[in-house]
Amino acid sequence: MKSKIAHWFYTWKHPVTDLALENLKAASRAADRALAGNNTPSPHLLYPTNRDIRVRPQSNWSPLVRLAGLIYGRPVPVELWQSPATGILGPLARSRKSARKSRIAKENAILFWQSDGVSRVLKISLALRSHAREIRMLKTLAAFDGLVPQIEAADPNLRWIVLEKIDSARQLGASEQAERYLSEIAPGYFRFWGCKAKPVSRCLDATITPNAMEQEAHRLSIELPQDWQSGTMDWSITHGGGICEEILIRPDGRPCLLDWEKATLAPIGEDLLQVFEHQPEMTLQFFSKISASDTLPVATQLAIILCKRSLSKRKRTKINPKSIRSDRTCAAHLAALGAKTVGKA
Ligand SMILES: Nc1ncnc2c1ncn2[C@@H]1O[C@H](COP(=O)(O)OP(=O)(O)OP(=O)(O)O)[C@@H](O)[C@H]1O
Numbered sequence: 001m002k003s004k005i006a007h008w009f010y011t012w013k014h015p016v017t018d019l020a021l022e023n024l025k026a027a028s029r030a031a032d033r034a035l036a037g038n039n040t041p042s043p044h045l046l047y048p049t050n051r052d053i054r055v056r057p058q059s060n061w062s063p064l065v066r067l068a069g070l071i072y073g074r075p076v077p078v079e080l081w082q083s084p085a086t087g088i089l090g091p092l093a094r095s096r097k098s099a100r101k102s103r104i105a106k107e108n109a110i111l112f113w114q115s116d117g118v119s120r121v122l123k124i125s126l127a128l129r130s131h132a133r134e135i136r137m138l139k140t141l142a143a144f145d146g147l148v149p150q151i152e153a154a155d156p157n158l159r160w161i162v163l164e165k166i167d168s169a170r171q172l173g174a175s176e177q178a179e180r181y182l183s184e185i186a187p188g189y190f191r192f193w194g195c196k197a198k199p200v201s202r203c204l205d206a207t208i209t210p211n212a213m214e215q216e217a218h219r220l221s222i223e224l225p226q227d228w229q230s231g232t233m234d235w236s237i238t239h240g241g242g243i244c245e246e247i248l249i250r251p252d253g254r255p256c257l258l259d260w261e262k263a264t265l266a267p268i269g270e271d272l273l274q275v276f277e278h279q280p281e282m283t284l285q286f287f288s289k290i291s292a293s294d295t296l297p298v299a300t301q302l303a304i305i306l307c308k309r310s311l312s313k314r315k316r317t318k319i320n321p322k323s324i325r326s327d328r329t330c331a332a333h334l335a336a337l338g339a340k341t342v343g344k345a
């Protein structure tokens with residue numbers, strides 16, 4: 001009991017992990033140098049909330065922040081070269097939360113600021129993983145018309161990136177983001193990479209066994225056809241993140257998709273299942289158009305990915321209820337279609 005109190009008090013006094021603080025300061029200074037800014041640093045505060053850590057210029061310290069400080073931890077003063085900056089450090093930069101994990105691989109800070117009338121974003125890796133993948137994707141996709149934010153500077157050691165800030169005219173709901181993705185982003189994107197057929201067995205492993213998949217399908221009240229294990233699926237370079245949360249619309253109307261750090265070679269059903277939840281018919285139409293001729297029917301591919309996604313979640317100690325609802329919605333769409341019977345267009 002005593003040690004719990006001591007731990008609580010320690011994390012109240014030091015709410016931000018040392019690693020996060022060091023990485024934030026180093027990246028802030030290096031990014032300023034890379035942009036040839038002649039800024040001197042100015043005082044900011046990192047103040048913890050129950051979810052993450054917010055960044056504000058010290059002069060904006062409101063009574064509300066003082067109150068939050070009493071509960072979640074003492075605000076931490078920090079000198080930042082991007083000024084005045086606002087932003088956020090992800091939940092695992094909080095000492096209290098990170099103490100529950102043995103190793104923090106991924107956590108970021110996002111800072112927003114303006115210099116010379118230009119709005120910019122500094123994305124910093126606060127943990128072990130670098131931004132190599134995101135930098136590579138943003139550079140490759142820069143050839144697309146505004147699909148990704150432009151890189152203004154990148155760390156040679158891949159720890160941070162300075163991006164153009166997308167001033168989105170308005171916030172879109174998930175369904176509208178799915179629609180814009182399917183109509184304006186996905187066609188050109190998958191034409192660029194192309195799709196390749198790979199065996200379903202590549203998605204299975206020691207815990208995602210055929211048996212477990214079939215049980216999961218049963219649990220979700222969807223059907224997998226007899227021959228599902230011997231079929232092939234369409235693979236490409238996927239975004240891998242939350243597509244229906246990461247689309248911003250530029251002031252001139254072009255959509256921009258953010259956050260490519262999870263991009264990888266994977267079944268495209270992983271990305272398409274996310275939009276399928278909100279736009280089932282449009283997704284099937286699009287998927288059927290780009291799918292290779294000898295792969296499994298697209299609804300079956302989505303059913304396989306859904307079972308895998310649902311099974312993987314069950315290994316976690318804490319499951320987000322929103323993501324369970326999402327699986328149920330996808331399952332209901334698939335059941336309504338009859339996963340077995342839907343073929344290619
Ligand atoms: N270039 C940008 N222009 C405008 N807003 C941005 C930009 N980059 C990031 N953001 C905002 O910051 C949020 C977090 O950025 P991003 O998703 O890249 O980081 P993250 O660490 O992966 O965050 P999360 O874990 O919440 O997805 C975005 O959802 C978006 O609202």
Ligand SMILES: [Mg+2]
Nearest residue numbers: 241246258259
């Ligand atoms: Mg993100």
